[in-house]
Amino acid sequence: MxxxxxxxxxxxxxxxxxxxxxxxxxxxxxxxxxxxxxxxxxxxxxxxxxxxxxxxxxxxxxxxxxxxxxxxxxxxASQNQELLKERRLKIIEEKICEIIDESKLIHFSKEELIELINILYGDDPE
Structure with missing residues (x-):
């Protein structure tokens, strides 16, 4: 550890x-x-x-x-898997909020952000 x-x-x-x-x-x-x-x-x-x-x-x-x-x-300790998933989802939501705030600071549109996510996720059609 x-x-x-x-x-x-x-x-x-x-x-x-x-x-x-x-x-x-x-x-x-x-x-x-x-x-x-x-x-x-x-x-x-x-x-x-x-x-x-x-x-x-x-x-x-x-x-x-x-x-x-x-x-x-x-x-x-024994962990409730649903609770662990919920905690991880909360972490993801917090990080997404940070990304959205940063994007707004540089006037990066929601559409541009979604396009970037699609590219990084490997969902870009190109």
């Missing part, structure tokens, strides 16, 4: 950890039952405070992404 902490990110370190673990779960790179590094080990690996990694794990557990078992560690 590779987590990269950016000192230039506007997000706090614990949120960067949460975001990256969630992405690994959503992409299917971390599966139900997979073990996570201990809080201390992750803190050591990332060279951050144990408090930071503890907070990230607690929030992931509260959101149902991981389960922690005393004396055994933290593991990826």
């Amino acid at each position: 590779d987590i990269i902490i950016s000192n230039t990110s506007k997000d706090p370190i614990y949120q960067q950890i949460i975001k990256q673990i969630k992405e690994l779960v959503l992409k299917g790179e971390l599966l139900e039952g997979d073990s996570l590094p201990s809080i201390r080990q992750l803190a050591k690996d990332l060279q951050v405070s144990v408090i930071t990694t503890k907070r990230a794990y607690e929030e992931l557990e509260n959101e149902g992404f991981i389960v922690s078992i005393v004396g055994k560690g933290s593991f990826i």
Whole structure:
């Protein structure tokens, strides 16, 4: 499991950890039952405070992404596939909104954007 902490990110370190673990779960790179590094080990690996990694794990557990078992560690929780799909759809919607906002800034029309999507999707008739 590779987590990269950016000192230039506007997000706090614990949120960067949460975001990256969630992405690994959503992409299917971390599966139900997979073990996570201990809080201390992750803190050591990332060279951050144990408090930071503890907070990230607690929030992931509260959101149902991981389960922690005393004396055994933290593991990826069973995920409802429909819920995972819904979360991924939300991510897509947020990115599309960003693209639309950027397109409007340069006066890129909806039709031009749709044409670009078709080309990138491989649906261009040419």
